[in-house]
Amino acid sequence: DTEVTQTPKHLVMGMTNKKSLKCEQHMGHRAMYWYKQKAKKPPELMFVYSYEKLSINESVPSRFSPECPNSSLLNLHLHALQPEDSALYLCASSQVSGAGPQHFGDGTRLSIL
Amino acid sequence: SQQGEEDPQALSIQEGENATMNCSYKTSINNLQWYRQNSGRGLVHLILIRSNEREKHSGRLRVTLDTSKKSSSLLITASRAADTASYFCATAADRGSTLGRLYFGRGTQLTVWP
Numbered sequence: 001d002t003e004v005t006q007t008p009k010h011l012v013m014g015m016t017n018k019k020s021l022k023c024e025q026h027m028g029h030r031a032m033y034w035y036k037q038k039a040k041k042p043p044e045l046m047f048v049y050s051y052e053k054l055s056i057n058e059s060v061p062s063r064f065s066p067e068c069p070n071s072s073l074l075n076l077h078l079h080a081l082q083p084e085d086s087a088l089y090l091c092a093s094s095q096v097s098g099a100g101p102q103h104f105g106d107g108t109r110l111s112i113l
Numbered sequence: 114s115q116q117g118e119e120d121p122q123a124l125s126i127q128e129g130e131n132a133t134m135n136c137s138y139k140t141s142i143n144n145l146q147w148y149r150q151n152s153g154r155g156l157v158h159l160i161l162i163r164s165n166e167r168e169k170h171s172g173r174l175r176v177t178l179d180t181s182k183k184s185s186s187l188l189i190t191a192s193r194a195a196d197t198a199s200y201f202c203a204t205a206a207d208r209g210s211t212l213g214r215l216y217f218g219r220g221t222q223l224t225v226w227p
Contacts, residue, residue, distance in 0.1 A: 004155070006155075040222075041219070041220075042217035042219055045215070056214065090155055092155075092156075098143075098205070099143040099144050100205075102156075104156040104157070107154075109153075
């Protein structure tokens with residue numbers, strides 16, 4: 001069992017839908033991350049939150065909108081996605097934003113029709 | 114790019130054999146980390162080696178780091194079928210605007226046959 005919980009595990013949506021991915025951790029970590037991973041590729045960083053503030057946005061299209069309501073929760077709001085956005089979306093957390101180990105959830109497998 | 118490069122891309126061995134994976138990177142680092150990813154799952158942190166360390170052990174894992182060559186290796190001894198997974202190295206920058214980012218290598222797919 002992972003200590004970072006992501007819901008839903010699978011999501012199928014049309015290009016006009018609006019949906020949200022959720023991530024929760026109760027390890028007291030103050031940094032949280034969103035990654036996108038395509039099959040047989042390494043994870044690609046999308047966003048970093050440090051102490052509930054967005055600290056890194058890797059030039060992600062605006063159809064992806066992150067939100068950090070509190071130190072335990074991280075959301076990724078999705079709107080008007082494209083088929084190429086189909087991927088595994090991974091959430092991770094670490095004690096602070098920096099060079100330490102990151103703890104990953106099992107991801108949300110997203111398919112865009 | 115600061116991404117690491119891993120080799121081999123795929124490795125297939127029998128149970129009981131040792132598996133060695135290599136990682137090279139381009140810039141100065143604070144540390145280098147290794148992660149495992151089982152099919153359909155998230156990444157699991159295995160081991161972290163700091164830039165001033167040369168070797169580290171954890172159970173059946175042995176990691177080496179050569180900062181002069183900007184390379185690292187992960188050795189898994191006495192492999193088991195359960196070790197079948199993708200293994201990624203990730204470098205953590207030591208300063209500036211890249212702090213907070215991990216740069217992942219392309220990964221090595223390890224298959225251990227019973």
